Amino acid sequence: MFTIDTRSRVPIYEQLTEKLKELIVREVMKEDEQLPSVRSLAQDLTINPNTIQKAYRELEREGYIYSIPGKGSFVSPVKNEINRERMEMLKKELERIVGEILFLGVPKDEVIKLIETMEEPERSGDDD
Amino acid sequence: MFTIDTRSRVPIYEQLTEKLKELIVREVMKEDEQLPSVRSLAQDLTINPNTIQKAYRELEREGYIYSIPGKGSFVSPVKNEINRERMEMLKKELERIVGEILFLGVPKDEVIKLIETMEEPERSGDDD
DNA sequence: ATAACTGTATTATTTATACTAATACAGTTA
DNA sequence: TAACTGTATTAGTATAAATAATACAGTTAT
Secondary structure, three states: OOOOOOOOOHHHHHHHHHHHHHHHHHOOOOOOEEOOOHHHHHHHHHOHHHHHHHHHHHHHHOOOOEEEEOOOEEEEOOOOOHHHHHHHHHHHHHHHHHHHHHHHHOOOHHHHHHHHHOOOOOOOOOOO | OOOOOOOOOOHHHHHHHHHHHHHHOOOOOOOEEEOHHHHHHHHHHHOOHHHHHHHHHHHHHOOOOOEEOOOEEEOOOOOOHEEEHHHHHHHHHHHHHHHHHOOOOOOOOOOOOOOOHHOOOOOOOOOO
């Protein structure tokens, strides 16, 4: 389900939250779908359950998932709030990157051309 | 000269290399210009000289600066190599960011519109 | 030549944080 | 009742960054 780089400078629990956020935001994991249990995921990835728990706790704090003791952890209904926050972050990053590229002398047109050649994602299940 | 966040997860020496790289690539610091000495910069930023040295060593290794024992450290003549590598990195980041934005459902046109509204940098000294 | 700078190198210590380990407790479900 | 769930706590380990304290050699100006 996940690929974790234990040698990365990015902590394991943060790699986990990142990847899970993406799965949730992109709706690969649907609303109310159950996440793997803390212990089973820990066993799968051969890392400590506490590390998983830390990731889940963070995801819950940020509203991506909700947990029910005894039952499990589940994907929260997608809040616009979350997408909005993520968009803000992405836009800021975008501006920083493009800013640097422009500074390096690449004309704006070329940057735009680069984006134009990118493929827009398939949205098979968005017509509901 | 610099702002360092000692609490950031990004190590101090890496913050330093990042910022210096930008100053060099953007030619705020010109070719052969002398950098502050290891000790003086350490005193300015109230951090350990060894940390500065580590940053300088890295910058030298990557070809951004050159050091002469007894004299000081200086900005390397800007190599196209460096700009090329940096561009590669920036383009990859750009694609990742834009990819995520598109996944969040923002149409390509809007991303482009955002970039169009950005100001191109002044290039006062580029006409030589 | 001497003092005050430079970069460079080495070794030891401290500090911060992630991660692991080992439990324990309580709710859920079959 | 057994086997799951999430949650919490406490202690220990590992790693990397940063500090501290020196030392050595080249440069520069007086």
